[in-house]
Amino acid sequence: MPGLVIVGAQWGDEGKGKVVDLLAENADVVVRFQGGNNAGHTIVREGQEFKFHLIPSGILYPDKICAIGNGVVLDPGILLGEIDVLKRRGVDVGNLKVSANAHLIMPYHVLLDTAGEVKLGKLSIGTTRRGIGPCYADKALRLGIRVQDLLDEKILRTKIRAALEPKQQALRELSVRRRKLRREAGEEPGREGAGAIEDAPDPRLDLHTMTEEHVSFGHRLEPHIADTAHLCWEALDAGREVLFEGAQATLLDLDHGTYPFVTSSNPIAGAACVGAGIGPTDIDEVWGVAKAYATRVGAGPFPTELEDEVGRHMLERGHEFGTTTGRERRCGWMDLVALRYAVRLNRMSALTITKLDVLSGIDPLRVAVRYRSSEGAVFDEFPYHQSILHSAVPEYEELPGFEADLGACRSEADLPPQARAYLDYIADLAGVPIRLVGVGPDRDQVVWLGGEPGLKAA
Ligand code: IMP
16 A cells, blocks of 8 residues: 555544554655644654654654655744754654745744634634644745745745735734723733734844744755655655655544634645645555544534543543643544544545543443434534534444453454444444554554554454
């Protein structure tokens, strides 16, 4: 399977990093195709924990090319920070390649993201405030700065100047409006929180300083800058395996997710073509990653959300705190209406189910199989209309739970019968086989169903 795409099947944080890390063993190239440092994944290797936000998980293998594709938005300071940490821990980053066409998250994007969220108040999306939305907006407006621009100071300065002017104005207006609201509310004027802009010119928005800083980022990134699409073609044409690593997930997709509570890129499999520069027929397989239950960070509809002790169990046992922002994740039952939608939208060929161990001790287990709208209409399919989804009440099937700790299971036969029945039920209703099951955070805490890739199926 030369071209394999890995996507999140729910609302993100499904544990894609570990799956990519395992599958990377048989791959030659791992490429990220969308998102930015709003993503975060933790990989535990020989007791050492690695946290990445931008760098593809395959970087821990010295012989793999790890590419950041053109569809990614990249904060150069953050990327260089990750490179430095890896170098200090003895990881060779020579094979890290960064697309010259990837867009840069600039300081004003981060400020605008925060200011936009503050302005929305109760209606805020709960973004990671990493500047993702404003950066993709500039890309679409053709005001974006790309990685290649870092290598030419004159072009860089001209482009920053053009992009900066409307941002300064927008930020000033937002700040004035915010202070007026605070005054009306009788609050003391004074220094506002992170991201606030006062009347005085903000040093973070100084053209000269920003240009200088980015020129120096360019010097440091230069050895990594490459034509990453070409790297993918070479590998694919030679029959070598390329893994396309999605960030975020299907239900956060800008077009197909729970808009407007979504991210600003397309995390679905089809976007691997655009974000890495390959054709649809380069994709041989699509693997979706779903947790054995469901989580969501940030605002937006989440039909199977639990606000009881079962949700608390999932939060605590599953350590459901964001890698990027540290926020508590909302937890809930496995939602098969949403999963079926994700399976079809991505045309998945396989599923991996992570964190099955977290469910031990919960009895019975519930899975949502359909929704009912507030008017009583039944939805077997994921509803496209926002207001239906917001008020959808899930209907559940109950399955027997299991008590045993799954951490030591390494084969299907080691799993308790109730756990196997739970997996069979999911695979049946989702309509795709489950190939891999996670039973703990360590790299080896997995159960392959039907044999490991690269080995003959058992
Ligand atoms: P943004 O991507 O920072 O603009 O945030 C938009 C929405 O996507 C918010 O609800 C975030 O919590 C969510 N989001 C962004 N990245 C991730 C991720 O990697 N995991 C889970 N949720 C994410």
